[in-house]
Amino acid sequence: MNESQLHQHIYARSVGLGAGGSNEIIVGPGDDAAVIRSADGNLSLLTVDQLVEGRHFTSETDVNLIARKAIARSVSDIAAMGGEPSWALAAGVLPKDYQHSDELFDALSRWAKHWGCPLIGGDIATHSAADHPLTLSVTVGGTMNQGTMPVLRSGAQPGDQIYITGPLGDSFKSNHHLNFEPRIEVGQWAAKNNAHAMMDISDGLGRDSHRIAVASNARIEIDASKVPMNVGCKDWKQAISEGEDYELLIVLDSKTEIANAPFKLMGPIGTARACNPNEKPGSTIVDPGGVFHDAEQLGWDHD
Amino acid sequence: MNESQLHQHIYARSVGLGAGGSNEIIVGPGDDAAVIRSADGNLSLLTVDQLVEGRHFTSETDVNLIARKAIARSVSDIAAMGGEPSWALAAGVLPKDYQHSDELFDALSRWAKHWGCPLIGGDIATHSAADHPLTLSVTVGGTMNQGTMPVLRSGAQPGDQIYITGPLGDSFKSNHHLNFEPRIEVGQWAAKNNAHAMMDISDGLGRDSHRIAVASNARIEIDASKVPMNVGCKDWKQAISEGEDYELLIVLDSKTEIANAPFKLMGPIGTARACNPNEKPGSTIVDPGGVFHDAEQLGWDHD
Numbered sequence: 001m002n003e004s005q006l007h008q009h010i011y012a013r014s015v016g017l018g019a020g021g022s023n024e025i026i027v028g029p030g031d032d033a034a035v036i037r038s039a040d041g042n043l044s045l046l047t048v049d050q051l052v053e054g055r056h057f058t059s060e061t062d063v064n065l066i067a068r069k070a071i072a073r074s075v076s077d078i079a080a081m082g083g084e085p086s087w088a089l090a091a092g093v094l095p096k097d098y099q100h101s102d103e104l105f106d107a108l109s110r111w112a113k114h115w116g117c118p119l120i121g122g123d124i125a126t127h128s129a130a131d132h133p134l135t136l137s138v139t140v141g142g143t144m145n146q147g148t149m150p151v152l153r154s155g156a157q158p159g160d161q162i163y164i165t166g167p168l169g170d171s172f173k174s175n176h177h178l179n180f181e182p183r184i185e186v187g188q189w190a191a192k193n194n195a196h197a198m199m200d201i202s203d204g205l206g207r208d209s210h211r212i213a214v215a216s217n218a219r220i221e222i223d224a225s226k227v228p229m230n231v232g233c234k235d236w237k238q239a240i241s242e243g244e245d246y247e248l249l250i251v252l253d254s255k256t257e258i259a260n261a262p263f264k265l266m267g268p269i270g271t272a273r274a275c276n277p278n279e280k281p282g283s284t285i286v287d288p289g290g291v292f293h294d295a296e297q298l299g300w301d302h303d
Numbered sequence: 304m305n306e307s308q309l310h311q312h313i314y315a316r317s318v319g320l321g322a323g324g325s326n327e328i329i330v331g332p333g334d335d336a337a338v339i340r341s342a343d344g345n346l347s348l349l350t351v352d353q354l355v356e357g358r359h360f361t362s363e364t365d366v367n368l369i370a371r372k373a374i375a376r377s378v379s380d381i382a383a384m385g386g387e388p389s390w391a392l393a394a395g396v397l398p399k400d401y402q403h404s405d406e407l408f409d410a411l412s413r414w415a416k417h418w419g420c421p422l423i424g425g426d427i428a429t430h431s432a433a434d435h436p437l438t439l440s441v442t443v444g445g446t447m448n449q450g451t452m453p454v455l456r457s458g459a460q461p462g463d464q465i466y467i468t469g470p471l472g473d474s475f476k477s478n479h480h481l482n483f484e485p486r487i488e489v490g491q492w493a494a495k496n497n498a499h500a501m502m503d504i505s506d507g508l509g510r511d512s513h514r515i516a517v518a519s520n521a522r523i524e525i526d527a528s529k530v531p532m533n534v535g536c537k538d539w540k541q542a543i544s545e546g547e548d549y550e551l552l553i554v555l556d557s558k559t560e561i562a563n564a565p566f567k568l569m570g571p572i573g574t575a576r577a578c579n580p581n582e583k584p585g586s587t588i589v590d591p592g593g594v595f596h597d598a599e600q601l602g603w604d605h606d
Contacts, residue, residue, distance in 0.1 A: 005541060023446065028423050028556065033424070038446075040345065042343065044347075048392040048425065048426050049426050050394050052430065054430075055429075055431065060326060089442055091352070093438050120331050121334060121349060123351050128357045132435055133431070133435065137394040139349075139392055140351070142442075143326065143341075
């Protein structure tokens with residue numbers, strides 16, 4: 001079972017359930033973060049992400065960058081809802097006799113503070129063997145600024161324009177996946193300026209745009225020739241399928257004035273439209289030669 | 304660095320820091336759960352715990368019981384603050400080609416619902432090898448009932464009486480560590496009835512009572528002959544040092560009427576007093592022969 005399947009699986013078991021105490025579940029599994037509403041109407045955003053040695057970083061990766069990525073991935077999920085990071089919890093399973101735990105938790109604490117979500121607790125356990133991979137899980141909670149609502153994956157409307165917050169591709173080789181800046185400010189701007197749908201691009205623009213289209217019951221069409229690429233990225237296919245970009249994919253009302261954004265948005269790279277009769281929701285990539293590709297097949301599932 | 308050291312380590316870097324957004328950190332690392340206060344005064348409890356194959360369960364443990372323990376440990380932390388569990392997030396790193404992920408996440412979801420904290424999201428990743436241990440991390444959020452405040456480790460006062468919620472010892476062999484019932488109801492009762500300090504006993508009554516004494520800058524004295532033991536527990540030393548009991552250790556105002564508790568409390572098994580001049584805070588166990596033992600040396604550090 002991969003991550004998407006897991007989310008669908010949990011989701012099927014969670015809908016219609018009020019949370020305990022006086023809280024209400026507004027958004028369960030399947031979006032970038034879950035959303036809870038307290039009795040007095042306050043919204044909380046909640047997300048957890050893991051980092052596993054050998055998968056999300058290597059045994060040579062600098063401890064500071066491991067910590068940075070662990071915090072940044074969860075902060076990026078809060079940004080993708082248009083929220084403000086608020087607190088963090090970090091849990092780690094360390095290889096036996098691991099020598100850098102002090103340095104690692106210092107760095108986790110420092111990066112959590114850096115993005116406004118101080119580390120308020122954690123848990124540590126050790127593996128029974130020294131060759132077991134280092135594993136971190138980071139939970140981040142967030143809030144919404146006054147007067148804004150979380151931007152879900154499910155709100156894309158016909159006529160909406162698709163933007164991204166930076167060039168794509170070559171994230172692994174360039175170490176962008178360790179150095180990326182979670183797009184907190186532009187996410188909050190989008191929540192205030194009629195973004196209808198939003199997510200962060202972790203599994204590639206192809207697959208992630210498909211997820212928005214399906215959640216929104218819409219068709220998305222992306223013009224690959226308009227997708228900005230990083231210097232080391234060899235072609236549109238790499239840009240769209242490699243993943244770990246952590247730029248925001250923003251589906252904006254066509255009337256929004258993007259000149260006011262606190263950050264230069266890139267695009268529009270595509271549009272949303274309604275499904276035709278008998279057409280399934282999904283995303284299409286039109287390559288520079290005019291050939292259509294099923295976006296769902298272009299991406300990477302983290303599992 | 305073990306778990307206590309980690310908590311102290313993070314704590315030193317977190318004090319005095321407001322959380323992001325409009326939240327304020329009331330309690331940071333080092334208690335059973337962190338406590339956040341939102342702008343309108345609502346308190347949230349937050350805790351994360353991990354479960355690692357080979358350490359907290361074996362490769363033969365039933366998937367349903369692995370899930371139960373993963374949720375129950377975090378729920379027990381909320382209970383130990385006197386709170387109400389509200390939502391849960393679960394993250395898992397699975398061995399390569401793990402066959403039970405569907406069953407595992409079904410069980411996590413079911414146990415989370417069972418204790419009133421539905422699973423609202425998660426993350427899944429796989430190890431590169433089939434012999435890497437299954438690892439779960441569960442974050443649980445909670446609230447306080449109207450008119451009650453979280454019961455910390457730091458509030459024990461001279462004259463307070465020490466109670467526990469069940470017999471101790473033999474948790475591993477008897478599988479109590481997989482089957483225990485988090486003491487949510489009695490924790491909430493304690494928060495309403497002048498409990499001055501509380502925690503759940505995970506590392507043994509000896510070490511955990513020492514933690515309360517140090518956090519409270521007090522001396523605690525426990526009479527080992529009054530500590531109820533489970534049937535398979537061979538002596539007071541095992542009862543006090545083995546750990547994984549997950550009963551609550553409650554430091555109650557001596558005026559509290561325990562006859563009103565919704566659950567039979569066991570004790571008093573000891574008392575709290577002020578430190579004498581030049582005496583360090585800590586806990587003493589008086590064994591059935593009248594010999595005094597430093598409680599800190601009797602316990603198990605999960606690391």
